[in-house]
Structure formats: C-alpha cells, structure tokens
Amino acid sequence: MRTASKLIGDFFVWSRDHVARGLIRLGVTPNILTVIGLLVTLAAAALIGAGREYWIAAAAVMMLAGACDMLDGAVARIGGKGSRFGGVLDSACDRISDVALLTGMGYYYVVAWPAEHPGPDGEPGPVNLTYALLAVLAVTNSMLISYVRARAEDEIPDCDVGFWRRGERFAGTVIALFALNLPMLMWELGLWTALTALQRLLHAHAVLTTGQAPKRKGLRGLVLRVVFFNERRGSLAYDIHTGTAIALLLFARISDTDLVRQLMHGLGHG
Numbered sequence: 001m002r003t004a005s006k007l008i009g010d011f012f013v014w015s016r017d018h019v020a021r022g023l024i025r026l027g028v029t030p031n032i033l034t035v036i037g038l039l040v041t042l043a044a045a046a047l048i049g050a051g052r053e054y055w056i057a058a059a060a061v062m063m064l065a066g067a068c069d070m071l072d073g074a075v076a077r078i079g080g081k082g083s084r085f086g087g088v089l090d091s092a093c094d095r096i097s098d099v100a101l102l103t104g105m106g107y108y109y110v111v112a113w114p115a116e117h118p119g120p121d122g123e124p125g126p127v128n129l130t131y132a133l134l135a136v137l138a139v140t141n142s143m144l145i146s147y148v149r150a151r152a153e154d155e156i157p158d159c160d161v162g163f164w165r166r167g168e169r170f171a172g173t174v175i176a177l178f179a180l181n182l183p184m185l186m187w188e189l190g191l192w193t194a195l196t197a198l199q200r201l202l203h204a205h206a207v208l209t210t211g212q213a214p215k216r217k218g219l220r221g222l223v224l225r226v227v228f229f230n231e232r233r234g235s236l237a238y239d240i241h242t243g244t245a246i247a248l249l250l251f252a253r254i255s256d257t258d259l260v261r262q263l264m265h266g267l268g269h270g
Contacts, residue, residue, distance in 0.1 A: 003234055003235065003236050003238075003239050004239050005233060005234055005238060005239050005242065006234040009233070009234065012070070016070050016071060016074050017074055017078060019071060019074075020071055020074035020075045020078050020079070021078060023071065023075055024075055024078060024079040024081075028075060029075070029081055030072040030073070030075045030076040030079075030081055030082065030086050030090075031072075031085075031086055031089055033068045033071050033072035033075060034068070034069075034072045034086070034089055034090050034093050035089075035093070036068050037065045037066075037068030037069045037072065037093065037097070038065075038093040038096060038097055040061055040062075040064050040065040040068065041062065041065040041097040041100055041101065042097075042100050043061055044058045044059075044061040044062045044065060044101065044104070045058075045100040045101050045103060045104035046104065047061060047104075048101065048104035048105055048107075048108060048177070048182075049103075049104040049105070049107035049108045049111070049112060050108075050112060051108070051112045051115075051116065052108075052112075052116065052180065052182075055177040055178075055180055055182065056177065056178060056180070058104075058177050059173075059174045059175075059177035059178045062101075062170070062173065062174050062177070063174060065097070066170060066171075066174070069094075069170075072086075072090060073090070094146075094166060095143070095146060098139075098142045098143075098146075098166065098169070099139055099142070099143075101173060102135055102138045102139045102142065102189070103135070103139070105131075105135050105138070105182065105185075105186065106131075106132055106135030106136065106139075108182070109127070109128040109131040109132045109135065109256075110127050110128070110132050113125075113127075113128045113131070113256070114126060114127060114128070126258070126261065128256065128258045128261075129258055129260040129261050129264075130256075130257070130258045130259045130260040130261070131183070131186050131256060131258070133190075133260060134186040134187065134189070134190030134191075135186065135190070137189075137190040137191065137194070138186065138189035138190045138193065141164075141189070141190070141193040141194050141196075141197055142169065142189075142193065144194075144197035145162070145164065145165070145166075145193065145196050145197045145200065146166070148197055148200040148201055148204070149200055152200060152203070152204035155204070155208060156204060156207045156208060159200050159203055159204055159207075161196075161199055161200055161203045161213075162195070162196030162197075162199040162200055163195075163196055163238075163241060163245075164189075164192065164193040164195070164196040165196070168242070168245070169189060169193065172185060172188060172189070172245060172246075172249060173185060173189075175246060175249045175250065176249045179249055179250050181249055181250070181252075181253060182256075183254050183255065183256040184248055184249055184252050184253075184254055185249060187254070188245065188248070188249070202214060
C-alpha cells in the first residue's frame with residue numbers, strides 16, 4: 001500500500017537526485033552544501049529570535065537550509081564524493097543547527113517577547129519563564145535523541161526508532177513558523193520529543209537484554225504504538241500520527257501565557 005508519506009517521499013527523492021546530478025556537474029561538493037546549510041540555518045535562527053514579524057521569513061530560509069541538508073548526502077552518494085570526514089562534518093553541523101534554532105526560540109521569549117508585551121510604563125515586560133524553560137527542555141531532548149542513538153549503535157545494529165527524528169522536528173518548525181504558532185511547537189519540542197529519547201533507551205535496553213526489539217503485538221505493542229508513535233516512515237499509522245502533529249501546529253492556537261510566573265506569583269501570595 002502506497003501511503004501519502006511514501007508518495008511524497010518518492011517525489012522528493014526523485015527531485016533531490018535530479019538536482020544533485022546538476023550540482024555534481026557544476027562541481028559542488030557535499031561539504032560545501034553542508035556548510036552552506038549550516039550558515040543558512042543560523043540566519044533562520046536569528047530571524048526567529050528577532051521577533052514574530054520575521055517568522056514567515058525564517059520559515060522560508062529554513063526551507064533553503066533543508067534543501068542543502070537533503071542534497072549533501074545525495075551529491076555524496078551519486079557523485080561518489082562521500083568521505084568519513086564528510087559524515088562527521090554533517091553530524092556536527094546538524095547538532096549545531098538544532099541548538100541554534102532552539103536557541104533562537106529561547107532568545108525570542110527572553111528578549112523579543114518581553115518587548116512585544118510591555119508593562120504599564122511602556123518598558124519591556126518580564127521574561128517568559130515558561131517558554132524559556134520549554135526551549136531548554138527542547139535542546140536537552142534534541143541532544144538526547146541524537147546521543148542515545150549514537151551511543152546505542154555502538155552496541156546494537158540499529159536504534160533509529162521514535163517519531164521525533166530530526167526531519168520531523170525540522171519540518172514541524174517550518175510549519176509552525178509559517179502558521180505563526182510557535183507556542184504549540186514549543187510544547188511539542190519541549191515535552192513530546194522526550195518520548196522519542198525514552199523510546200530509544202527502551203529499545204536499546206530490550207535489544208541488549210533479550211536480543212530482540214520490543215514486541216509490537218498485544219497490549220504492550222499497542223501501548224508502544226500509541227504512546228511513542230512507534231511506526232516506521234511510510235506506514236499508514238505514521239501518516240496518521242504526522243497528520244495529528246501537523247494539525248496541532250496549524251489549528252491548535254494556544255496562548256503563550258507565562259504559566260510558571262503565574263504559579264510563582266500565586267505561591268508567593270498563598
């Protein structure tokens with residue numbers, strides 16, 4: 001059965017490889033694309049932190065960065081230009097890009113958000129503690145997702161499990177910026193992504209202790225599929241889960257009220 005994500009994925013693969021062949025003829029190397037992608041991502045991060053009015057521009061810039069990220073591997077594979085250092089460089093730039101984008105979001109809630117929400121005296125309001133904390137959690141989860149897989153694959157053949165891989169986080173950020181719905185994205189990246197890090201730990205534990213991945217049948221399998229979005233890309237269940245995450249970003253408008261500050265204020269007057 002050819003699902004929507006499989007059809008879209010096949011189209012992107014065909015388009016990517018076609019462009020990659022053109023870049024190879026021009027003499028473009030994978031490492032050049034990797035570095036360009038990083039620089040473009042840093043520009044997008046700066047736009048995110050600059051304020052809400054720049055978010056759509058940031059999303060457009062991120063799409064260019066995403067194109068570079070897809071093309072560097074294709075150029076390496078099709079052109080026979082891959083190298084071990086190129087793989088290391090790509091991974092390093094991916095981690096820097098992840099942190100930069102989330103730092104841009106955190107900067108927005110620490111600096112730009114207070115300026116957009118001035119106090120009665122016209123001065124910038126207080127830092128949004130809730131969303132600054134979510135940004136820190138998002139960075140932590142992003143690093144854990146990558147590190148747990150890398151460390152686990154020193155011991156087991158594969159640990160590429162969980163819904164919130166880098167591609168899903170990147171695409172979710174682009175969608176949220178276009179939709180001007182950063183608050184929902186912060187909750188998804190700050191809390192929801194922790195499940196993927198946890199799933200990778202559980203997967204590694206199961207393989208190392210029993211010699212096989214967690215079973216996908218029965219009640220245990222149902223819990224894994226529902227709680228962890230434990231489905232492979234291209235499956236119908238993956239499409240349903242992806243649609244849920246996208247729908248939340250597009251239509252679930254939530255306030256960026258500083259709940260932590262409100263709680264602290266309430267406790268202080270309790």
